[in-house]
Structures are given as structure tokens and as C-alpha cells.
Amino acid sequence: MHKIVFLDRATLAPHIKLARPAFEHELVEYDHTRADQVAARLDGATIAITNKVPLTADVIARLPSLKLVAVAATGTDCIDKAACEQHGIRVSNIRGYAVNTVPEHTFALMLALRRNLIAYRDDVLLGEWQKSGQFCFFNHAIHDLGGMTLGIIGEGVLGQRVAEIAKAFGMRVLFAAHKGREGLGPLYTPWDEVLETSDIITIHSPLTPQTRDMLAMPEFRKMKRTPLIINTARGGLVDEAALVRALDEGLIGGIGFDVLSSEPPNDDNPLMRIAGRPNVIVTPHVAWASDEAQQSLADQLMGNVVNFVSGTPVNIVV
Structure with missing residues (x-):
């Protein structure tokens, strides 16, 4: 019988259903798991499910029964994959589930910032419309997406x-060549050219040692x-202190961030200190989290588990 332990079930909304596997099993779910609880909770488990709870080399070495770590996300940086490989533990992840929800959230941030929706909503709540004396007012600049250059990293x-989606809005699209690399083919525009010519830059890269703080002063x-x-994408891709400085110096026009370097953020996080500005939107890592995407993730997650047990593993990282 397989023992399946979900370490952070609360990273999926409670109404999202997890299909129970047909094979004989015990499923134990914890809403949250601290680092010092991981080893004890996975004792005897053959399958661990985690979204963001780290599995370190030290913990992995103490889990002789563990056969699969099923990550309930695409990113697997919370798992010591080398240690898993050393101990014969497979790691699977989730792929393709966010193809609508993340791009839609990306454009929600773009549109809100380009059209100053936050500032205008605040004005309405403060009674500015009633005081204006006419059917509309122009306290804040409004800009279209059409005709703008979008740099995609x-x-x-x-x-x-x-x-x-950008092309449907009439935007010019540039894919940035990987930082520090040239000659990657016709899809790519040189890194510096994307930085110099884009009206909006949107990030969709994984977080690796090479991509950490890829945008800084x-x-x-x-x-x-x-x-x-x-x-x-990931908070660590941008130097947050430098980002605030760039905003203060007028080097950038605004920011829409769904991810921060530490989550949940500390009160002294640079972006949290400026989150009330009208040209700053910070959302709590929910771009991925439409109900449709969450259910697709949950279905794929349990599919990964079932396929592994049946001997036909899919979405294997190591």
C-alpha cells in the first residue's frame, strides 16, 4: 500500500477536488508544514506531494521509503533534485496548466497600469467624479496597448x-535573447535592444542561478x-531594491508584480513599502490560480501519481 502525504494542501483552494487514486493507498493531507515537521510527516511515505515546502538533502536522506516527490507546481527549486537522484527518488512536476490564467493576469496588470485604473478608482471613491462638474475628468494619463512594443523575457x-495575446492587441512583440548570449536564432532580439526599445517588459522565465536578479540597476x-x-514568474528574477530605486529615479514607469523574493513578504520588503502607489500593483502570487487552472493542476498532479505507480511515469524532472 502506498502512503501519500500532501505537505501543503492549503496551496490549493479548498473547493478544488483531488481525485483519489484507484490503487490501495493512504492519503494524509496537511494544510501547512514547517521545515522542522517535514521529516516526521513523511516518515513511511512512499509519495510526497509538495507545492512550496522544501525537501532538503538532509530530510531526503532520512526517508528510505520515499519513491516519488510530486510537485504541485511547475517550478521545482524547492526540491534538492540531486539528493533525490542520489537516493533513487523520482521528481515530477506540473506542466501547461497555466496557459490561460498567467497570461490573462499579465494583461490585467498591463491594462490596469496603462489605463491608470487604480488611480481612477481611488478618485471615484474620494468623490472626485462628483466634484468634476462634467461627465469625465483627466487626472491621470491613459495609454493604449495597441502600437506599443512588448519585450518578453x-x-x-x-x-x-x-x-x-499581445499581437491581438496590436502590439509589437520582441523576445529577448538570453542575457549575455548571442546568436540564438531569428526568434530573438538582442537583450540590450529589448531593454532599450520596449514600452512594457514582461518576465516569464524560471528562477535559476543564472537568471537570479537578471534585472537590476x-x-x-x-x-x-x-x-x-x-x-x-518568480520574485528573485528582479533586484527589488534596485527596482524601487529605478521607479523613484523615473527610469521605469510602473510595476505589476505577482511574485516577490520572499513569500509571504516581510513588512520591510522594498515593494511592500511602495505598494500603495497608483503605478504599483502587487498581487499575492495568484496569477496561476484561476479555478480552472487549479483544477487542471490537481487533475494532472494525481495523474502524475497514478502514472508513476502504474510504471509509466510522466512529467519527470529527475
């Missing part, structure tokens, strides 16, 4: 879908069109 499924100083910066 990350050419995977999500980046490609963002490009499709040197990059912001190359941005000639005071672009909006949109990040629905």
Missing part, C-alpha cells in the same frame, strides 16, 4: 501565449522608454 509556453539604466515592468 522567456520564450516558453507562457511567453508564447502572451505574445499571441545596470538593466534599468538601459531602459530608454520608461517601461512598465510586469513579473508573474
Whole structure:
């Protein structure tokens, strides 16, 4: 019999259904798991499910029964994959579930910022419309997406879908060549050219040692069109202190971030200190989380488990 332990079930909404496997099993669910609880809760487990709870090399070495770590997300940076490989543990992840929800959230942030929706909503709540004396007022600039240049960092499924939507808006789309690399083919525009010519830059890259802090002050100083910066990927891709400085210096026009370097954020996080500004939108890592996407994730997650047990593993990372 397999023992399946879900370490952080609360990372999926409670109304999202997890299909129970047909094979003999025990399923134990914890809403949250602290780092010091992981080893004890996975004792005797053959299958661990985690979204963001880390599995370190030390913990993995103490779990001789563990055969599969099923990550309930696409990113697997919370898992020591080398340790899993050393101990013969397979790691699976979720793919393709967010092809609508993340791009739609990306454009929600773009539209809200370009059209100053937050500032206008605040004005209405403060009674500015009633005081205006006419049917509308122009306290804040409004800009179209059509005709703007969109620089996309990350050419995977999500980046490609963002490009499709952008073209429907009439935007010019540039895919940034990987930072520090040249000659990657006709899909790509040189990194510096994307920074210099984009009106909006949106990030859809994985977080790796090579991509950490890929946008910092040197990059912001190359941005000639005071672009909006949109990040629905990973917080660590952008130097947050530098981002605030760039905003204060007028190097960029606004930011829409769904991810931060530490989640939940500390009160002293640089972006939390400016979250009340009308040209700053911070959402709590929910771009991925439409009901439709969450259910697709849950179905794929249990499918990964069932396929592994049946001897036909899919979506294997290591």
C-alpha cells in the first residue's frame, strides 16, 4: 500500500477536488508544514506531494521509503533534485496548466497600469467624479496597448501565449535573447535592444542561478522608454531594491508584480513599502490560480501519481 502525504494542501483552494487514486493507498493531507515537521510527516511515505515546502538533502536522506516527490507546481527549486537522484527518488512536476490564467493576469496588470485604473478608482471613491462638474475628468494619463512594443523575457509556453495575446492587441512583440548570449536564432532580439526599445517588459522565465536578479540597476539604466515592468514568474528574477530605486529615479514607469523574493513578504520588503502607489500593483502570487487552472493542476498532479505507480511515469524532472 502506498502512503501519500500532501505537505501543503492549503496551496490549493479548498473547493478544488483531488481525485483519489484507484490503487490501495493512504492519503494524509496537511494544510501547512514547517521545515522542522517535514521529516516526521513523511516518515513511511512512499509519495510526497509538495507545492512550496522544501525537501532538503538532509530530510531526503532520512526517508528510505520515499519513491516519488510530486510537485504541485511547475517550478521545482524547492526540491534538492540531486539528493533525490542520489537516493533513487523520482521528481515530477506540473506542466501547461497555466496557459490561460498567467497570461490573462499579465494583461490585467498591463491594462490596469496603462489605463491608470487604480488611480481612477481611488478618485471615484474620494468623490472626485462628483466634484468634476462634467461627465469625465483627466487626472491621470491613459495609454493604449495597441502600437506599443512588448519585450518578453522567456520564450516558453507562457511567453508564447502572451505574445499571441499581445499581437491581438496590436502590439509589437520582441523576445529577448538570453542575457549575455548571442546568436540564438531569428526568434530573438538582442537583450540590450529589448531593454532599450520596449514600452512594457514582461518576465516569464524560471528562477535559476543564472537568471537570479537578471534585472537590476545596470538593466534599468538601459531602459530608454520608461517601461512598465510586469513579473508573474518568480520574485528573485528582479533586484527589488534596485527596482524601487529605478521607479523613484523615473527610469521605469510602473510595476505589476505577482511574485516577490520572499513569500509571504516581510513588512520591510522594498515593494511592500511602495505598494500603495497608483503605478504599483502587487498581487499575492495568484496569477496561476484561476479555478480552472487549479483544477487542471490537481487533475494532472494525481495523474502524475497514478502514472508513476502504474510504471509509466510522466512529467519527470529527475
